[in-house]
Amino acid sequence: MAIIRVENFNKSFGEKHVHKDVSFSVQQGECLGLIGGSGVGKSVILKSLIGLIKPDSGRIFVKDQDITDFSEDELIEIRKNVAYVFQNGALFDSMTVYDNLAYPLREHTHLAESEIQGRIFSLLEEFGLSGNEKTLPAELSGGMQKRVGLARSIILQPEVVLYDEPTAGLDPYNTIKIQEMILALKKKGKTSIFVTHDMPSARAVCDRMALIVNGSIQAEGTFDDMKKEKDGLLNQFIEGRMN
Numbered sequence: 001m002a003i004i005r006v007e008n009f010n011k012s013f014g015e016k017h018v019h020k021d022v023s024f025s026v027q028q029g030e031c032l033g034l035i036g037g038s039g040v041g042k043s044v045i046l047k048s049l050i051g052l053i054k055p056d057s058g059r060i061f062v063k064d065q066d067i068t069d070f071s072e073d074e075l076i077e078i079r080k081n082v083a084y085v086f087q088n089g090a091l092f093d094s095m096t097v098y099d100n101l102a103y104p105l106r107e108h109t110h111l112a113e114s115e116i117q118g119r120i121f122s123l124l125e126e127f128g129l130s131g132n133e134k135t136l137p138a139e140l141s142g143g144m145q146k147r148v149g150l151a152r153s154i155i156l157q158p159e160v161v162l163y164d165e166p167t168a169g170l171d172p173y174n175t176i177k178i179q180e181m182i183l184a185l186k187k188k189g190k191t192s193i194f195v196t197h198d199m200p201s202a203r204a205v206c207d208r209m210a211l212i213v214n215g216s217i218q219a220e221g222t223f224d225d226m227k228k229e230k231d232g233l234l235n236q237f238i239e240g241r242m243n
């Protein structure tokens with residue numbers, strides 16, 4: 001079943017026609033890698049999936065609900081189930097790691113503090129982040145901040161996770177740690193879209209790739225498809241950026 005479906009998405013900013021009939025879908029439990037040069041509109045597509053940006057035309061479906069014209073109130077429910085891991089996913093500086101993670105739970109659930117604590121401790125444990133509960137973000141390395149930021153984005157246990165360049169600027173150790181977090185979430189059945197310039201990570205976590213060129217998806221396929229079609233656009237793009 002398609003959990004995310006984008007149909008004929010068009011969007012212009014001023015004179016600039018950025019998206020031209022972009023269409024794709026993501027199946028339940030699948031991780032789709034969305035790639036393309038800078039400024040082709042990858043982040044805009046992710047933002048539109050949680051209603052932060054509306055297309056000029058086209059439709060967006062999340063679990064068979066057409067969310068294109070959803071009101072802000074209706075979008076609140078969607079945003080609980082579709083997490084957007086922001087490119088520069090900043091933590092609240094003045095709050096400890098614990099309070100950063102507790103924030104969405106206190107805001108959006110009626111869980112008792114003991115349940116909140118249980119959920120935070122098990123998530124930190126699962127992601128190898130235990131022992132940092134009382135730490136302030138500024139005391140963590142950039143890589144650790146990104147990992148805590150990712151943990152916070154999924155604390156409400158969404159079914160869908162949208163990753164916007166989660167490994168950008170990270171050292172190899174933290175890059176692998178982020179890949180592991182994404183794979184662990186995938187194992188739990190999350191559906192996801194992974195926007196990246198980091199081809200080794202895409203290869204590690206994605207089931208299928210889609211390449212945007214000149215405003216539309218010009219090539220789509222699995223890594224197996226690409227092996228068979230070495231001259232294909234997708235394979236060429238990825239091979240060209242593997243290092």
Ligand SMILES: Nc1ncnc2c1ncn2[C@@H]1O[C@H](COP(=O)(O)OP(=O)(O)O)[C@@H](O)[C@H]1O
Nearest residue numbers: 013016018036037038039040041042043044045
């Ligand atoms: N809110 C906005 N207002 C004006 N232009 C925007 C806005 N958001 C994105 N754009 C433009 O749309 C294009 C695609 O942006 P983006 O989705 O961020 O690209 P990327 O593929 O690098 O993530 C860029 O040219 C950007 O300048």
Ligand SMILES: [Mg+2]
Nearest residue numbers: 042043044087
């Ligand atoms: Mg972007």
